[in-house]
Amino acid sequence: MPRPPTGLDRLAYTASQAARFGWFYSQYRRAQRRVSPAMRKADVPEGMPTTRDLLSALFELFRTDLANIEAGHYAMPPDMWPRPDRVLRTNRDFFRDLSAVDRRRRAQSGDEIFRRTRDDDLPYPRYFLQNFHFQSDGYLSDESAAIYDYQVEILFSGGADAMRRQALVPLSAYLRGRSVSQARMLDVACGTGRLLGFTRDAHPLLRLAGIDLSPNYVAQARRRALRGLSAPAFLVGNAETLPFADESQDIVSNVFLFHELPPKVRRIVAREMARVLKPGGLLLHVDSLQTGDRPAFDPLLGFFPQAYHEPYYASYVATDLDALFEDAGLTVRSHTPAFLSKVSVYAKPG
Ligand SMILES: C[S@@+](CC[C@H](N)C(=O)[O-])C[C@H]1O[C@@H](n2cnc3c(N)ncnc32)[C@H](O)[C@@H]1O
Numbered sequence: 592m593p594r595p596p597t598g599l600d601r602l603a604y605t606a607s608q609a610a611r612f613g614w615f616y617s618q619y620r621r622a623q624r625r626v627s628p629a630m631r632k633a634d635v636p637e638g639m640p641t642t643r644d645l646l647s648a649l650f651e652l653f654r655t656d657l658a659n660i661e662a663g664h665y666a667m668p669p670d671m672w673p674r675p676d677r678v679l680r681t682n683r684d685f686f687r688d689l690s691a692v693d694r695r696r697r698a699q700s701g702d703e704i705f706r707r708t709r710d711d712d713l714p715y716p717r718y719f720l721q722n723f724h725f726q727s728d729g730y731l732s733d734e735s736a737a738i739y740d741y742q743v744e745i746l747f748s749g750g751a752d753a754m755r756r757q758a759l760v761p762l763s764a765y766l767r768g769r770s771v772s773q774a775r776m777l778d779v780a781c782g783t784g785r786l787l788g789f790t791r792d793a794h795p796l797l798r799l800a801g802i803d804l805s806p807n808y809v810a811q812a813r814r815r816a817l818r819g820l821s822a823p824a825f826l827v828g829n830a831e832t833l834p835f836a837d838e839s840q841d842i843v844s845n846v847f848l849f850h851e852l853p854p855k856v857r858r859i860v861a862r863e864m865a866r867v868l869k870p871g872g873l874l875l876h877v878d879s880l881q882t883g884d885r886p887a888f889d890p891l892l893g894f895f896p897q898a899y900h901e902p903y904y905a906s907y908v909a910t911d912l913d914a915l916f917e918d919a920g921l922t923v924r925s926h927t928p929a930f931l932s933k934v935s936v937y938a939k940p941g
Pocket of ligand 1: 755779780782784802804805808845847848851
């Protein structure tokens with residue numbers, strides 16, 4: 592269990608998250624001023640939550656995050672004070688890329704990777720070869736992997752990591768009283784390894800692995816992971832055919848994956864995750880809020896796929912998650928909204 596925070600830690604958390612929010616929110620506003628009218632205020636549809644509503648939900652997330660740290664669910668964020676030169680460099684790369692992103696947005700072009708690669712015999716499914724969020728190279732370049740986390744933080748005004756950390760609350764409850772050093776956790780579509788980094792800090796003895804279809808994101812995750820006994824193992828592979836034995840994992844997680852999958856692939860991945868879980872194992876599913884979770888935010892969920900290239904998002908927010916995972920053989924435990932995301936927990940009977 593991570594050490595309890597001192598009064599000084601609390602102060603450091605509050606100051607660093609305030610600085611983080613201030614920075615990312617100001618860069619979000621700056622980015623909005625630079626992009627095409629589709630993203631400007633005048634085009635925002637009726638009934639959208641106000642900035643005040645959104646910020647109050649974000650601050651609630653930060654309060655919950657600190658309360659979770661105080662309750663011992665996980666450690667203080669490791670990068671509360673990032674090096675300013677690194678932040679400025681990534682910020683420069685983000686803004687350099689923004690004009691290309693905006694060009695794609697105006698042209699409504701989100702499949703240039705597919706068009707670029709269709710003659711090649713690449714081992715990727717068609718749905719993967721897209722510029723999700725209109726981002727350059729989709730998930731298939733080192734440049735994309737280097738700025739992805741920063742792009743997501745700008746989108747969520749600094750709240751993305753805190754949303755991911757909410758999955759560690761049911762995780763710590765599950766691990767209580769178990770032999771952690773014998774337990775295995777697999778993060779599916781691990782991206783650059785953010786969730787596994789927080790998990791490792793909270794549970795250094797847990798055996799961690801991450802898998803992602805993007806070799807570039809996996810390379811970035813490997814570069815970032817600290818070496819040592821508890822360093823996660825990172826693999827390149829498809830969530831539709833996980834290279835793990837049946838009933839080999841105590842915990843399986845996935846963060847921000849399902850809204851990027853076509854409905855029939857969601858069903859395949861849900862079954863794969865259930866297959867590799869041990870009886871009694873836990874599935875931690877983190878993704879966007881869904882329609883009706885916070886009714887005041889519903890118009891925002893409708894607007895998001897118009898503003899960003901998210902071809903499967905509208906069907907995701909309308910999906911019956913419990914039915915999806917029950918069909919895969921899991922039973923529902925809980926749903927906990929966190930700002931614009933939701934942590935859903937399922938268990939494999941046994
Ligand atoms: C929105 S990102 C989320 C990444 C990470 N989980 C996070 O917390 O930021 C979606 C990720 O899913 C990966 N992905 C998409 N389809 C996949 C598939 N079929 N198998 C494995 N990874 C996949 C992408 O490469 C990308 O890293």
